[in-house]
Amino acid sequence: MSTAERDAAAAQQVGEEQRALDAMHARVEAERAERIAARATVLARTPEDASESVTREAEAHRFQERIRQLEAAVHALCFGRIDPSGGGRGLHIGRIGLRDAHGETLLVDWRAEAARPFYAATPAEPLGLRRRRHLRLQGRTIEDVSDEILDGSAPLPGDLVGDGPLAEALSGARTGRMREAASTLQAEQDRIVRSPHRGITVVDGGPGTGKTIVALHRAAYVLYAWPAIAGRGVLVHGPNRRFLRYISDVLPSLGENDVQLATLEDLVGEQATRSEPHRIARLKGRAEFADLLAAAVRAHQVRAEPITLRTAHGTATLPATVVEAARRTALQDDRGHEPARAVLLETLVDDLVHELEEAAAQEEAEFEHELATQLGLDLDRAVAGDLGRLGPTTAASPAEDIDWDLIQADLLEDPGLAQQVTALWPVLRAADLLRDVLADLPALRAAFPDAPAADLESIAASAHDRGWTIADLSLLDEARALVDGPPPHVFGHVVVDEAQQLSPMHWRAIMRRCPERSMTIVGDLAQAGPTTSVRSWVDALAPFVEDRFEHRTLTINYRTTAEILEATRPLLARIAPEQRLSTSIRHGQAPQQVAAGAAGLDAALRELVAQLTAEHPGELIGVITRADAVVDVEAAVIGAPDARGLEFDTVIIVDPAGIEAAGEAGPRDLYVAMTRATRRLISLVPGE
């Protein structure tokens, strides 16, 4: 085809696709108007009772959800099309599903089963497709189409075989925000995103292989495909606020606003205001703390002493054995120490009422016996005989005349009884419990015989310092679960990103929020930070699910150029010899090394940033330093341990040897730093 012919064919195809897209937009507008009217009608209904009011709200909410989806979808509404081999109607693929007024499909949601071939078909396995078409949009205008012929047939005049859109998606400058990739999800990613496995899926792979992309699109898929799980909420858990900000646009631009993005601080509802050495944080992350905290709570739940209570209906005494049985009842069901006190009280009140009832019945029996002896009559039989003549009923004894329900209610409020119950089951506060556990040096020594004495002493010495460290927050969450019961919010599906960062105690805080164990866990153990001791997914997950999880590995790197990736090879061989380097699809310059010279690192850095900004306007520069370095420069400055998950066009690593030497995780921090750049990697080294 000549260039002129191709241009003419392209113009015609773009025109056809534009007409189809216009029809979809018109339908979006029409459906939106219909739904707004329907919602107004529902809300105008006056509910007759509470259940109708709930139904009304639920219906209105459903309309609102769809209205929101329709509004969110208008940007790049449709991005692809698939055409079957042997003719037949093609299907347009886009952000949402749309039908016209007659119920005919106009657009298929990218998450629908019918859209799967768009992602999965290859020339080797075309899945019944002849052609896959990608549409490039600018707002509501189609700018270009690009086709792949999958079944080996010769291109027809309307086919516009060209570069795939992936290259284009990857070629733009970074914006500091991650973009959604529904139109360019690759086959190995898509298989994970729409996997039917509802339990735990672990996805690993080297830096830049799309783990975060997969995790976020998986969240969107779960919301679409599994309404029951979606109804219980989806959580995306990330390591820090900066990272969550970086990914925060992706789900809304996929039309999903109902996903909660949260760090550990968000989940626990406390800020970490104190820092501590990584060594100490690592120690505080160990699972032994769960046992220590549980033992500390149990120590407050052991008393079972007799209870004596004077009431208007007599004095009741419960022997220690009965109190012990009530204590055991309270301990059932892991409801937390504080909620369990109410159960203990209720059980003891039942026992007391029973005791009082027995005493009243006994007293009455004795009274009757005495009367009968005195009168020579069997009172019961005489009364029953009299009543028998009146009709079929039994005699109410005076003991039954007493309103035991009222007595029970009174006892539940009785301050004297409450006092005795609190003596058996003292009031605990999670924060105090945790501080007491951290301060208990002999218990720490017994639980961590392998830990350096100085580290344990340091934990104990700072136990009552104001504020919390990050590692404390997982411990606090554990203490709260033991003291106050399970967290108020749990989720139907939880996505964990940068999962290699989680300590065993942190894992417990996450698992607590996902009782159904439906999770997507993504991470790379070679990027593990300084505070975690977890070195395999089995180590991390076995305490919760043994080996019942699926494990997938991504292999293609979409971020880092092949040249940069190659430069990480020796480092990767040292930190994770079992890992293979992923395959990069980008090419660029080899990494550079710049010596700071006599002016020093700071001055050299400022000059380098100024030069790069002038040479590459609009591109994003990230300066990665040692965690404790202070630099003042016009660029995003990130301490190496916080660089996980982020990406920039150019990365300047300040003093890489210093980062590598900074502690046990230094080499892994440097590996993370080296794999953040999409175009240029520059190492700024001190000296001439």
Ligand SMILES: Nc1ncnc2c1ncn2[C@@H]1O[C@H](COP(=O)(O)OP(=O)(O)OP(=O)(O)O)[C@@H](O)[C@H]1O
């Ligand atoms: N299918 C895709 N289409 C377009 N861009 C993609 C695709 N997959 C990945 N990318 C891009 O590649 C880059 C790396 O992806 P992502 O951050 O998900 O990788 P990662 O495996 O989580 O990396 P890291 O381990 O370093 O955190 C991002 O810019 C992402 O948008």
